Amino acid sequence: AQTVTQSQPEMSVQEAETVTLSCTYDTSENNYYLFWYKQPPSRQMILVIRQEAYKQQNATENRFSVNFQKAAKSFSLKISDSQLGDTAMYFCAFMKRTAGGTSYGKLTFGQGTILTVHP
Amino acid sequence: ETGVTQTPRHLVMGMTNKKSLKCEQHLGHNAMYWYKQSAKKPLELMFVYSLEERVENNSVPSRFSPECPNSSHLFLHLHTLQPEDSALYLCASSQDMFSTDTQYFGPGTRLTVL
Numbered sequence: 001a002q003t004v005t006q007s008q009p010e011m012s013v014q015e016a017e018t019v020t021l022s023c024t025y026d027t028s029e030n031n032y033y034l035f036w037y038k039q040p041p042s043r044q045m046i047l048v049i050r051q052e053a054y055k056q057q058n059a060t061e062n063r064f065s066v067n068f069q070k071a072a073k074s075f076s077l078k079i080s081d082s083q084l085g086d087t088a089m090y091f092c093a094f095m096k097r098t099a100g101g102t103s104y105g106k107l108t109f110g111q112g113t114i115l116t117v118h119p
Numbered sequence: 120e121t122g123v124t125q126t127p128r129h130l131v132m133g134m135t136n137k138k139s140l141k142c143e144q145h146l147g148h149n150a151m152y153w154y155k156q157s158a159k160k161p162l163e164l165m166f167v168y169s170l171e172e173r174v175e176n177n178s179v180p181s182r183f184s185p186e187c188p189n190s191s192h193l194f195l196h197l198h199t200l201q202p203e204d205s206a207l208y209l210c211a212s213s214q215d216m217f218s219t220d221t222q223y224f225g226p227g228t229r230l231t232v233l
Contacts, residue, residue, distance in 0.1 A: 004161065037224075042226075043226065044123070044224050044225060044226045044227075045209065045224040046224070047221045047222075050221070091161075091162065106164055106167070106175065107162075107164065107222065108161075108164075109161040109162040110161055111159065111160065111161050112161070
């Protein structure tokens, strides 16, 4: 079974600064996907960024980037130039990829990190 | 935010009540999911449906009964719940279960069991 751990229950950052959210995971699988989801207060959870484990290059999406360390089983999220709208709970998630390329759609989530961006 | 809708947004029920949660997706997806989000716990996958067929039941108590009449609608029927079942129940959909397509989440139903 896979587990995902987010060791920071809460984080805060000043607007325009950079913050890094930590995530570690435990798996015996070699092929998998990792995700960061964002859940703003009273709003829907949305995908922020995803990473395929077989790709060495770290994924980036505008101000969001990841530091994927496969050997260390670490998958941190860096938010640059933080904005007030980035205030949300952030979830790290894992999805196994089978040998046939299927995934069964099963996401395993971490406990979440509440990020507050201060003006 | 209108891709996946859930009703009601808030629900308070007694332990002897029967109620249903509804989820509707307007994205043309073939897979739908129920998750439970409790305070200070990771999201837990409860059920997965693919093309209206249940393909995953994650050891969920029988007091939760899912129903998927078509690929756009998903229900969660609740009966004789316990206070520990109070949580945010999230519905999600994706294009296909057998892929790593992004899952799109609804806003959730905040359930309180008295």
